[in-house]
């Protein structure tokens with residue numbers, strides 16, 4: 001069982017518009033709506049890959065009820081902590097050129113009691129999970145070190161933890177030594193207080209994070225693919241150029257592919273291949289956090305992974 005936690009769950013709305021003239025009225029001809037927030041996207045893609053998965057996190061209000069009910073309709077088990085306030089909407093507006101503009105609401109404020117309840121939920125759910133995925137931003141009221149605390153509980157219950165977040169929650173979260181992180185280049189430098197650097201320096205920094213005890217360190221390099229460090233061994237990963245329909249959720253789909261591979265006991269190269277193909281496949285569908293298996297299978301054959309000595 002893989003359990004994903006989304007502390008700031010959302011309803012993801014995707015608006016397909018002709019254009020977005022600033023200061024003008026825009027009518028929206030096509031709208032897609034689905035439960036979202038990073039961990040929920042990970043759960044949906046894991047379900048599509050065929051994994052046994054459940055989604056947890058904080059939800060609130062009518063939007064929270066919609067998130068739980070719609071996940072059940074999509075066939076995804078869920079076990080949320082309910083808080084006061086309303087779960088947020090995240091808007092992604094895609095114009096005719098395929099340019100994406102996102103508006104992300106802050107989400108409901110969570111009390112100290114709420115975090116305590118989440119810690120109990122983690123202890124309960126991690127005990128029956130081989131992997132736990134913690135994804136996304138933290139809602140107001142939740143301290144920056146929340147992921148570090150939750151990682152400690154999950155590891156104590158015997159689960160491996162994948163952490164996908166940014167800024168202060170990432171800086172604190174790595175102190176809990178998760179099994180996997182997916183920072184961008186700037187975040188790697190911030191984690192090690194390292195200066196701007198060359199490709200060689202970035203490689204050294206990834207190895208230093210591995211040496212600290214984080215088994216998988218995947219540095220996303222945008223269209224250039226990724227640099228992966230796995231227990232000190234580096235890999236350069238490249239995906240084919242695609243005509244993207246919607247790139248929102250590609251990172252979440254990558255994490256889902258990685259979680260699936262790790263749970264099935266794949267080696268590092270097969271995990272990276274599946275994760276990269278799954279992340280790319282997400283770009284080929286209109287909804288965020290959504291893949292077709294035929295795309296994943298076709299893309300797996302086109303992923304280039306170079307072992308760096």
Ligand code: TA6
Nearest residue numbers: 010012036037038090136137249
């Ligand atoms: O990764 C895409 C996405 O998950 C959207 O679905 C949207 O809900 C947003 O990111 C939320 O990100 P955040 O880091 O604020 O949790």
